[in-house]
Amino acid sequence: MLLIPCPWCGPRAEIEYRYGGQAHVAYPPEPAALTDAEWAAYLFLRDNPKGPFAERWCHAAGCRRWFNVLRDTATHEIHFSYRAGERP
Amino acid sequence: MVIVGAGGHGLATAYYLARNHGITDVAVVERGWLGGGNMARNTTIIRSNYLLDESAGIYEHALKLWEGLAEELDHDLLFSQRGVLNLAHTPQDVRDGMRRINANRLNGVDAEWLTPEQAREFCPILNISPDSRHPVLGGTLQRRGGIAKHDRVAWAYAGAADALGVDLIQDCEVTGFTTAGGRVTGVRTTRGDIGAGRVALAAAGHTSVLAALAGFRVPIQSHPLQALVSELLEPVHPCVVMSNAVHVYVSQAHKGELVMGAGIDSYNSYAQRGGFHVIEHQMAAALELFPIFARARVLRTWGGIVDVTPDASPVIGRTPVDGLYVNCGWGTGGFKATPSSGWVYAHTIATGEPHPLNAPFSLDRFTTGALIDEHGAAAVAH
Ligand SMILES: Cc1cc2nc3c(=O)[nH]c(=O)nc-3n(C[C@H](O)[C@H](O)[C@H](O)COP(=O)(O)OP(=O)(O)OC[C@H]3O[C@@H](n4cnc5c(N)ncnc54)[C@H](O)[C@@H]3O)c2cc1C
Ligand SMILES: [Zn+2]
Numbered sequence: 198m199l200l201i202p203c204p205w206c207g208p209r210a211e212i213e214y215r216y217g218g219q220a221h222v223a224y225p226p227e228p229a230a231l232t233d234a235e236w237a238a239y240l241f242l243r244d245n246p247k248g249p250f251a252e253r254w255c256h257a258a259g260c261r262r263w264f265n266v267l268r269d270t271a272t273h274e275i276h277f278s279y280r281a282g283e284r285p
Numbered sequence: 286m287v288i289v290g291a292g293g294h295g296l297a298t299a300y301y302l303a304r305n306h307g308i309t310d311v312a313v314v315e316r317g318w319l320g321g322g323n324m325a326r327n328t329t330i331i332r333s334n335y336l337l338d339e340s341a342g343i344y345e346h347a348l349k350l351w352e353g354l355a356e357e358l359d360h361d362l363l364f365s366q367r368g369v370l371n372l373a374h375t376p377q378d379v380r381d382g383m384r385r386i387n388a389n390r391l392n393g394v395d396a397e398w399l400t401p402e403q404a405r406e407f408c409p410i411l412n413i414s415p416d417s418r419h420p421v422l423g424g425t426l427q428r429r430g431g432i433a434k435h436d437r438v439a440w441a442y443a444g445a446a447d448a449l450g451v452d453l454i455q456d457c458e459v460t461g462f463t464t465a466g467g468r469v470t471g472v473r474t475t476r477g478d479i480g481a482g483r484v485a486l487a488a489a490g491h492t493s494v495l496a497a498l499a500g501f502r503v504p505i506q507s508h509p510l511q512a513l514v515s516e517l518l519e520p521v522h523p524c525v526v527m528s529n530a531v532h533v534y535v536s537q538a539h540k541g542e543l544v545m546g547a548g549i550d551s552y553n554s555y556a557q558r559g560g561f562h563v564i565e566h567q568m569a570a571a572l573e574l575f576p577i578f579a580r581a582r583v584l585r586t587w588g589g590i591v592d593v594t595p596d597a598s599p600v601i602g603r604t605p606v607d608g609l610y611v612n613c614g615w616g617t618g619g620f621k622a623t624p625s626s627g628w629v630y631a632h633t634i635a636t637g638e639p640h641p642l643n644a645p646f647s648l649d650r651f652t653t654g655a656l657i658d659e660h661g662a663a664a665v666a667h
Contacts, residue, residue, distance in 0.1 A: 198560040199552075212562050216551035218506070237652040241504040241595045245493035247555045270507070271555050 199273060203256045204264050204280045217253030219243040220265045247271050251285060254278075286634065287472050287481040289459045289495060291315035292324040293435070293620060294612055295487030296442035297627020298634070299451045305628070306635035309450035312481075314474060316458035320439025323489050324620070326557075326589035328512050328546040330525055330534060331621040332369040332430035334389045334396050339645040339657045340598065341392035343625050346642055348429060350624035360441035362433045363539055367524045369430030370399065370408060372574070374419040374530040382425045389427075399424050408524050410577050418573050419531050432525060432536050432544075435620060442627070462499045468607040469499075485610045485634050490555065490590030492613035501605045503613060504651050505592045508549040509559035510617050513568075513586040517541035521577065531570035543581060545571055549591060549617065558588045591616045596650075598657035601630055601643040610634050611648065 199211040225231055225239055244250070250270050255263045267276040267285055279285055286302070288295045291313045302308045315321075331351060333344035355362045373379045382398065389396035401413040404424045413421045447453055454476070461473035462484065471480040488495050490507045522537040532548045547567035550559035564586055572579055594600060594614035599622070601612045612630045615622060629640035639647065650656055 198562055211560055218553070233652050238502070241651045242502045243504075243506060245503075245506050245553060246497075247491070247494050247507075250553060252553065268552075270553050273554065273556055273558075 199275065201254060201266060201275065202278045203259060203262075204278050205260045205262060206256060209256070209259060213256060213258040215255040215257040217255055217263065220251040220253045249276065253281075286311045286483045286485065287479055288313045288485045288487055289472065290322070290487040290489065290491075291319045291439075291443070291453060291455070292322045292487060292489055293320065293439055293442065293623035294489070294615070294626045294630070295485075296320070296439055296446060297623050298485060298487060298612070298630045299446040299453075299627075300442045300449070301627045301631035302635060303446060303449035303451055305631055308635055311446075312452040312454055312479060313446070314454045314457045314459060314472070314479070316456070316475075318455050319443050319453065320436055323589040323591065324439050325436050326512065326587055327435055327620040328534060328536070328544050329432045329435050329620055330369060330430070330527070330536065331364075331433060332427050332525075333394050333621070334369070334371070334385060334425065334427040334430065335659060336385050336388050337657055337659060338388075338392060340659050341389065341394055343629065343642045343646070344622055345392065345394050346628065347622045347625035350628065351433065351621075352429075354438075354441075354624060358441040358445050360437060360444070362437050362441060364431065364433040365539075366429050366431040367536075368407065368426055368428045369525040369527065370404060370424045370426050372404070372424040372526065372528040372530075373422045374528065375422070378530060379422050382423065386425055395427055395429050397426050397428075399426050408522070408526055410521055410575050411526065412574055412576055419528070419570075421574075430525065432538070434539070438623060442623075459495065460498070462606070462609070464606065469609040483608045483610065483634055485612065485630065487612050487630070489613065489615065489619070490592050492592055492611065496604070496611070499604070499606050499609055503600065503611065503648070504594050505614055506553055507555055507590050508552070508593055509554045509556065509588040510547070510549045510591045511559045511563055511586060511588040512544065512546040513564060514538070514542040514544050514584050515578070515581040516584045518543065518581060522575075526574065528570065528574060531573065533567045533570040533574070535571060535575065542584065543578065549593065550588075555590055556588075557590055561586075593617070596656040596658045598659050599626070599646055600648050601626070602633060602639050602647040604648060
């Protein structure tokens, strides 16, 4: 089980969290202006790297806040976490 | 031609390229060893009782091939049509199950409804007490469903392809692609370059990594999926039982171990392992359904890396790079499809056009919106 550092509560067991997938995916400012392919990319394509990955977690059974984690998907090593709105 | 990945799907594709299309100038390149990926890690459940027409088409084609496969490949695959029982625990499960039975019958797929008592007759160790946390309200049964021995399947396809002249190259990782004018001309590997007019990806959980090397993206997220076996027991469990609501699926292998699978771990991973809490959760569900398992000891747990798409259906077809094809996205349920996946993929590569059975499973369905949304639809995902 992962030990995930919540930026507010500190390290807690993975079962306290919900996963949110890739971080920093912005809602398109003008969705109607996108082509079908661009809209499909926004809806369905997410990065899936083997290695460092910036991802979102929610401390669902704790402070209930969303934040970001840089984690290696090949080793599960967690490099660091940072608050929503911050950049690594 | 080069096929990337010697799992079940890559090996079956090589075999059907040779058998159905007479193409034997084929190399299957594998970064590890034959059938060492998900092919050797799955819980071997085979069924074709999917809800949607497109899915019923491709999975039922597979089941028909399974029914003659041992004879065709001259290999005992321990294919056992012992029946797959999908339990319903809520009134909505019941309605979904009935609907799926009707859809299955319209597609020529065998399906029947069992009451709780009939379910217990079919699987005598099943707990149908109304007091249980998730009471059994009935279930759908596909009698033609069952299990097979996964590594025998991999080796049978490998042997048959090899006998027809296909080259199988292990310990050879594809690290890039060579292209000319937007067309693939070969692969770069850890053991040198191989020229090829056509290249076919069959890399399951690693498809995103390969697609990135070729310069395009696929709607795939890679997740750990775990399973476990118990110590060897006397035969107690005669069929396959799956439960969507509590998410566990159980059969008893020929040797005697109980084989159980879980749901995916939530996060993206390539590490072939997951958290123990997922196993624990699944065992709790299994014990509710089968109190008799309480004293069985877990022998071994493991994980594979499954390639999950947004609509829980596979992608089989062309890519933005000419001559480069992709077969991926089988996620948690591609073992059962091995024969037809290889069959239609070989057709697609050999002719340059999709087979009617895989035409709906194109990569561009995510742009056109013609998704094949099996997620909630087909009971559990396996
Ligand atoms: C725990 C678990 C339980 C499952 N249970 C079931 C079930 O009950 N029923 C069912 O139908 N399905 C089940 N599945 C799903 C099924 O196993 C997969 O959908 C299926 O095996 C995928 O196809 P494959 O056999 O070709 O994949 P794999 O065997 O994973 O083959 C892909 C191959 O590509 C190779 N590769 C990757 N990258 C490269 C590279 N760069 N160069 C060369 N080679 C490369 C890999 O090493 C691997 O051998 C389960 C999966 C898991 C993990
Ligand atoms: Zn917190």
